[in-house]
Amino acid sequence: MVTACDVPIGVITGDNVKKLLAHAKDNGYAIPAFNCTSSSTANAVMEAASKFNSPVMIQASNGGAQFMAGKSIKDKNACAAGSVALAMHVRAVAPYYGVPVILHSDHCAKKLLPWFDGMIEADQAYFNQYGEPLFSSHMLDLSEEPDEENIAICVQYFKKLAPMKIWLEMEIGITGGEEDGVNNEDVDPEKLYTSPEQVYSVYEALSPIGDMFSIAAAFGNVHGVYKPGNVKLSPERLLGHQKYAKEKLSSADDKPIFLVMHGGSGSTDEEIKTAVSAGVVKMNVDTDTQWAYWDGLRVFEAENRDYLQGQIGNPKGPDAPNKKYYDPRVWIRKAEESMIARVGVSMEKLGSKDTFPTKKPADGAAPIFNFKPVSHNPLEQAKTMIGNLMKH
Numbered sequence: 001m002v003t004a005c006d007v008p009i010g011v012i013t014g015d016n017v018k019k020l021l022a023h024a025k026d027n028g029y030a031i032p033a034f035n036c037t038s039s040s041t042a043n044a045v046m047e048a049a050s051k052f053n054s055p056v057m058i059q060a061s062n063g064g065a066q067f068m069a070g071k072s073i074k075d076k077n078a079c080a081a082g083s084v085a086l087a088m089h090v091r092a093v094a095p096y097y098g099v100p101v102i103l104h105s106d107h108c109a110k111k112l113l114p115w116f117d118g119m120i121e122a123d124q125a126y127f128n129q130y131g132e133p134l135f136s137s138h139m140l141d142l143s144e145e146p147d148e149e150n151i152a153i154c155v156q157y158f159k160k161l162a163p164m165k166i167w168l169e170m171e172i173g174i175t176g177g178e179e180d181g182v183n184n185e186d187v188d189p190e191k192l193y194t195s196p197e198q199v200y201s202v203y204e205a206l207s208p209i210g211d212m213f214s215i216a217a218a219f220g221n222v223h224g225v226y227k228p229g230n231v232k233l234s235p236e237r238l239l240g241h242q243k244y245a246k247e248k249l250s251s252a253d254d255k256p257i258f259l260v261m262h263g264g265s266g267s268t269d270e271e272i273k274t275a276v277s278a279g280v281v282k283m284n285v286d287t288d289t290q291w292a293y294w295d296g297l298r299v300f301e302a303e304n305r306d307y308l309q310g311q312i313g314n315p316k317g318p319d320a321p322n323k324k325y326y327d328p329r330v331w332i333r334k335a336e337e338s339m340i341a342r343v344g345v346s347m348e349k350l351g352s353k354d355t356f357p358t359k360k361p362a363d364g365a366a367p368i369f370n371f372k373p374v375s376h377n378p379l380e381q382a383k384t385m386i387g388n389l390m391k392h
């Protein structure tokens, strides 16, 4: 049994993120990252983390963030605003679940950089106020671009993130399939494996700026629905990347690089274990929890169909009310319960289950909000107040 990592509960940032991911790497487990598109799915993920005693990552994709803002909002800042909304929700309630939560943003391709810029703006504003960024971590996916450009853009952004101690996840090499508008369905299969040299070139470029970064290297993985037989998943190649880096760095560490795994839906337990033992500290989970959420609702509807055809009238009588079946809190809860169970399966597969015994705060002990700025200097506060008054 692993000794729990010494990090606080609720959303963690900075050194605590580094500490937790290093703990995962050293103890041979990975933290599952779930795509959330609503307060309901985010709560389901945190409830599961609490139930299965695991740290967890909640991530917003660009499309998920748009959904969070509302599908009808076409504003160019909608996705950034939606990500901020999800982050604020998670920050408000995470402490009640008694587990550490890493707040992350998912794949950001070159054309989506304005979304990334918006989130950094929010991080900076939050940082100025509270002394830590809004998000714990962000992901840049420039893998569609030539390696040189991919790495150069990552360097440029990492320089902005490092002073706030925000983790950067990047991707190099091609992951198959289709996700968030990037389509790699017809790519040459040989290109689906990132080389050790490519991985090391990222390490070389980013490490002079900071050590809080991780790399998604392709090893035959496919985003979204996995089509067996198309490519062979070779997680053992990840160990080759570590070996190469270890030699190059003359490092005592067998796994000097933080790796992450994408496109893992449909992988066997064995493949996941191999990846985790090679230094994968985080794995994305989306497709399987999407299905689980739907499946909970599907089962509920199938079992209670006769009670869901009108506001009044069911097998018990023409005047019997159906409110307790169609109330969204009833059927959305069924979706949540099913998702919670599936989140637990991922925690089991990745070995994060039972690594962090839940520390639920005593009743009333968790803060209701954190609207208090870090600086309590009365002189500064008076200046701000006067400044605000002068504006009116």
Ligand SMILES: [Zn+2]
Residues within 6 Å of the ligand: 107, 141, 171, 175, 216, 262, 263
């Ligand atoms: Zn990816």
